[in-house]
Structures are given as C-alpha cells and as structure tokens.
Amino acid sequence: MQADKTLTIKTQEVVLPNPQQWVLLYADYLFGFAVTRLNDENLAKDLVQETFLAALEKIDLFKGESSEKTWLTAILKNKVIDVYRKNASAFTKNILVKEALQDQADFFETSDGHWNPVHWPKEFGVENQEPLLNKEFNQILQKCMQKLPALWSVVFTMKHMDDEPTDLICSTLKVSPANFWVIIHRTKLNLRACLQKNWI
Amino acid sequence: MMDELDKAEIRKIAYNCKKATFLIEKKQIDKITIREELELKIHLAGCSVCRIFQQQSIIINQMVKSWINSSPQEKKLDENYKNQLQNIIQNRIKKN
Missing domain, CATH: 1.10.1740.10 (RNA polymerase sigma factor, region 2, helix turn helix motif)
Incomplete structure (x- = not known):
C-alpha cells in the first residue's frame, strides 16, 4: 500500500x-x-x-x-x-574510572616522564610478519579493547575505526579537547601493555 | 627557531617518554607543530623503547582499521535469529 x-x-x-x-x-x-x-x-x-x-x-x-x-x-x-553517548555518560559516574586513571599514572615516572622500567615496551616478535593477518594477535587486541573503560573504548573506536573528526567526537561525548588527547594517549598505552602482557 | 633548543631543553626532551608517546599518538591523528616534530625526532633518536612503542602503536591502529573491512563471513548472525527477525518484519508489514 x-x-x-x-x-x-x-x-x-x-x-x-x-x-x-x-x-x-x-x-x-x-x-x-x-x-x-x-x-x-x-x-x-x-x-x-x-x-x-x-x-x-x-x-x-x-x-x-x-x-x-x-x-x-x-x-x-x-x-x-x-x-556511545550512553556509555560515555555512564562512565563519568563510574568510580572504576578513577582507579583506571590511577593505574595509568605509573606508566611513567612522575618526576621526569621517563618510562617506569616495569612498563618498558618490548618487541612483540610479530612486527615484521604481517601482524595484521595474525588471527590470534587480532583476537587478543579485541579482548584488550573489551577491558577498556567504556568512554576510552568509544573515543578510540570513533577515532581509529570510523575516522570521525575530533570536534565531532568531543561534542557527541561531551569531552573537552584536552581530555580527548589524554584519553587517546592513555588508551594506547593501556592497549599496548595489554597486548604485551597477553601475547609475549 | 630550531637552534634555540639549549642543552637543558634537549636533556628534558631526551628523557620525557611521556611527552614523546603523547606526540606519537597525536601525530597519527592530527598535525603536530614543527617544534614538536623536532622534539620527537630528537627523543626517538636516543630512545629505543619509544621507537618500539611507536612501531607497535602504528600496528595497533592499522589492525583496528582493518576490522572495518574484515570479511563479513567472519561475523554472521545465526539462522535462528534471522528467522525471528524475518517473522517480526512480516508481522509489522501485515499490520500496516
């Protein structure tokens, strides 16, 4: 009709x-x-x-x-x-977030910004062997992403998967540009460390 | 401008992995200033740990991007759910 x-x-x-x-x-x-x-x-x-x-x-x-x-x-x-929006607002009320932020603080020495030796990045050993095609490696990264605080994972996905403009991400999720960059940085530190822990 | 960096500053840059990793992330998304570019270059020249970080950071971004185009057969809905969906749609159409 x-x-x-x-x-x-x-x-x-x-x-x-x-x-x-x-x-x-x-x-x-x-x-x-x-x-x-x-x-x-x-x-x-x-x-x-x-x-x-x-x-x-x-x-x-x-x-x-x-x-x-x-x-x-x-x-x-x-x-x-x-x-994404719902996850972002639930995040702000979440105490877990604070803990996650503190977790990150010890990646670097607070005095001079040098890597804390415990967190030194090590070679994965797949860098030169098409890591993109390595199924197990991809699965570990997916699991690591699931463990991220919701807001981090949303910011990271919108930027690196969907290539959304930064100002759109900030306005959609009500995140300041300064916090956007902090989240982008911490998320990568966190994901990389998670890969290292679970892969090597 | 580039030769205005004095020894104390270079020392600060050489040791600041936190700043360097931040710039590595920013550079992959946005433009960084010429000064930041120079700082990063100086830092990476002397810091093998951050060079590893950079290489791995780029790989992670590429992997995440590749999932978007990942072959659809890897992510399929189960047939039961599809039948359910089909029924729901049929019922809605009948109602209209």
Missing part, C-alpha cells in the same frame, strides 16, 4: 524498498557493522532488529536517493552513536 503511494509520486526510476528481502540481504552486513564497533554480539543483534523496525516505521521517508543498504546503515550508525 505504501509502495503504491510512493509510486504515484515518484518517477519510475525510483528504487522501492523491499523489507521482505532485508534480512536476507543486509542482516549479516549490519550485524558485522555493529559488532565491529561495539564489541558486543548481543547488543549488536538488538540494534539490527531495532534498525529494521525503525526503517519500517519511516519507510515513507526512503526516497531511493541512496541504496537501501546505505539507508539502513545510516539508521544503524545513529543507533551505535546513541550507545
């Missing part, structure tokens, strides 16, 4: 949405999109469902200007950012 309505208004070149095919065509893709960014399979499943339902609700708004896939991905991306 809705499809008919769209037809009368639009030219015949318009691509009509076909929700019957969505699961078959896009469910795996959307799930992959969400799980890569959120590192949480159950949450990713829920978001895929919410995305389809939201898309059905506003199916009249689908203009056929972008592909169905692009349209659905945009809806999902907004939902992922909502999760």
Whole structure:
C-alpha cells in the first residue's frame, strides 16, 4: 500500500524498498557493522532488529536517493552513536574510572616522564610478519579493547575505526579537547601493555 | 627557531617518554607543530623503547582499521535469529 503511494509520486526510476528481502540481504552486513564497533554480539543483534523496525516505521521517508543498504546503515550508525553517548555518560559516574586513571599514572615516572622500567615496551616478535593477518594477535587486541573503560573504548573506536573528526567526537561525548588527547594517549598505552602482557 | 633548543631543553626532551608517546599518538591523528616534530625526532633518536612503542602503536591502529573491512563471513548472525527477525518484519508489514 505504501509502495503504491510512493509510486504515484515518484518517477519510475525510483528504487522501492523491499523489507521482505532485508534480512536476507543486509542482516549479516549490519550485524558485522555493529559488532565491529561495539564489541558486543548481543547488543549488536538488538540494534539490527531495532534498525529494521525503525526503517519500517519511516519507510515513507526512503526516497531511493541512496541504496537501501546505505539507508539502513545510516539508521544503524545513529543507533551505535546513541550507545556511545550512553556509555560515555555512564562512565563519568563510574568510580572504576578513577582507579583506571590511577593505574595509568605509573606508566611513567612522575618526576621526569621517563618510562617506569616495569612498563618498558618490548618487541612483540610479530612486527615484521604481517601482524595484521595474525588471527590470534587480532583476537587478543579485541579482548584488550573489551577491558577498556567504556568512554576510552568509544573515543578510540570513533577515532581509529570510523575516522570521525575530533570536534565531532568531543561534542557527541561531551569531552573537552584536552581530555580527548589524554584519553587517546592513555588508551594506547593501556592497549599496548595489554597486548604485551597477553601475547609475549 | 630550531637552534634555540639549549642543552637543558634537549636533556628534558631526551628523557620525557611521556611527552614523546603523547606526540606519537597525536601525530597519527592530527598535525603536530614543527617544534614538536623536532622534539620527537630528537627523543626517538636516543630512545629505543619509544621507537618500539611507536612501531607497535602504528600496528595497533592499522589492525583496528582493518576490522572495518574484515570479511563479513567472519561475523554472521545465526539462522535462528534471522528467522525471528524475518517473522517480526512480516508481522509489522501485515499490520500496516
């Protein structure tokens, strides 16, 4: 019925949405999109469902200007950012954060900023052997990311995975630019140390 | 400007791994100033530990980036859940 309505208004070149095919065509893709960014399979499943339902609700708004896939991905991306926002605000109330921050403090000597010898980076031994293709190495990094405080992991993912502009990240998560850089620095120190601990 | 760095400053730079690792991170995302660039260069020339850090930091960023394009077959929804989704969608369409 809705499809008919769209037809009368639009030219015949318009691509009509076909929700019957969505699961078959896009469910795996959307799930992959969400799980890569959120590192949480159950949450990713829920978001895929919410995305389809939201898309059905506003199916009249689908203009056929972008592909169905692009349209659905945009809806999902907004939902992922909502999760980011929620995680970021929960973080600020979390006492665990303070502890994590203190943990980081001993990476370097407070007096001169020199590495604390206990935390000296050591060679992983995979630097020259395509570490990107090493499955086990990737899995350890994913586990290390799951252990990060929520806000750190969100800042890191938005920057290094999605390449979002720094000012957008700061305004979305209500983080000052100074804190953004502190988080970026600490997150990397933390991830690298976690890899070293679990790999070597 | 570059020759204005005196010995005390160079010493400070040479030992400040905290600052150096910060600049390594910043440089991968944003521009750093010419002065910062110089400081980092001086530091890395004398600090093998931070050179390892830099190499590994770059690898970590590349790995995270590569997950975005990771083959979809690695991350699949289970069929049960897909059937469930299909039913939910069918029901919604019928209602409209």
